[in-house]
Amino acid sequence: MAAIWCSPLLRARETGAIVADGIGIAPTILDDLIESARGSWEGQSVTYLATTEPALFSAFEAGDEDFAFPGGESLLEQVDRTRKALDVVTSGPAPALVVAHAGTIRAALIAVGRSPPPERELRHGEPIPLTWGIA
Numbered sequence: 843m844a845a846i847w848c849s850p851l852l853r854a855r856e857t858g859a860i861v862a863d864g865i866g867i868a869p870t871i872l873d874d875l876i877e878s879a880r881g882s883w884e885g886q887s888v889t890y891l892a893t894t895e896p897a898l899f900s901a902f903e904a905g906d907e908d909f910a911f912p913g914g915e916s917l918l919e920q921v922d923r924t925r926k927a928l929d930v931v932t933s934g935p936a937p938a939l940v941v942a943h944a945g946t947i948r949a950a951l952i953a954v955g956r957s958p959p960p961e962r963e964l965r966h967g968e969p970i971p972l973t974w975g976i977a
Contacts, residue, residue, distance in 0.1 A: 843867075843935040844865065844867055844935060844936070844937050844938065844939070845867070845870065845931075845934050845935040845936070845937075845938040845939070846858050846861055846862050846867060846868075846869040846870065846938070846939045846941065847869070847870050847872045847875065847927075847930070847931050847934075847938060847939070847940045847941070848869045848870070848871055848872065848875065848940075848941045848942075849871075849872070849875040849876050849877065849941065849942045849943060849946065850871050850872075850873055850875075850876055851876060851877060851943070854875070854941045854942060854943065855869065855871065855941075857941045858939075858941040861939060861941075869941070872927050872930060872931070874923045874924065874926050874927035874930070875924070875927045875940065875941075875942045875943075875946055876943075876946070877942075877943035877944075877945045877946060878911065878914065878915060878917075878920045878943075878945035878946070878949070879911065879914040879915040879920075880911045880914045880945075881911040881912050881913025881914025881915075882911075882912045882913045882914075883911050883912060883914065884914070888961055898912070899961075902917070902961060903960040903961050905917065905948065905951075905952050905957060905958045917949070917952070920945065920946075920949045921949045921952050921953050923949075924946055924949035924950050924953050925953040927940075927946075928950060928953060928954075944961070948961075
């Protein structure tokens with residue numbers, strides 16, 4: 843049996859529903875997959891943040907364990923939350939699809955001991971061309 847796990851945010855739930863409809867299973871909402879609480883950075887462009895707060899933005903991009911979003915959660919808080927979500931996913935049915943967000947994916951990489959990609963290299967809101975299809 844397969845599973846689809848989604849962040850509670852609408853964009854993730856809509857994407858999960860598309861896949862779920864295609865394979866005939868219901869997605870499960872997992873609150874701990876939600877995007878990082880970015881405080882005063884919410885809605886700001888990467889270019890703006892890198893220009894106006896270069897030192898703090900560099901710490902964020904590097905995945906510095908001491909980084910915290912101004913007025914939001916710390917990176918360690920998000921990594922801990924994401925680790926809990928990964929524990930739920932890995933203890934559930936397989937194969938499993940997780941539909942989440944860039945911040946959650948970066949936190950998951952840190953949680954498993956890998957370095958996250960720099961934020962400015964991520965495709966924020968840009969369509970990613972598909973080179974494969976679902977049969």
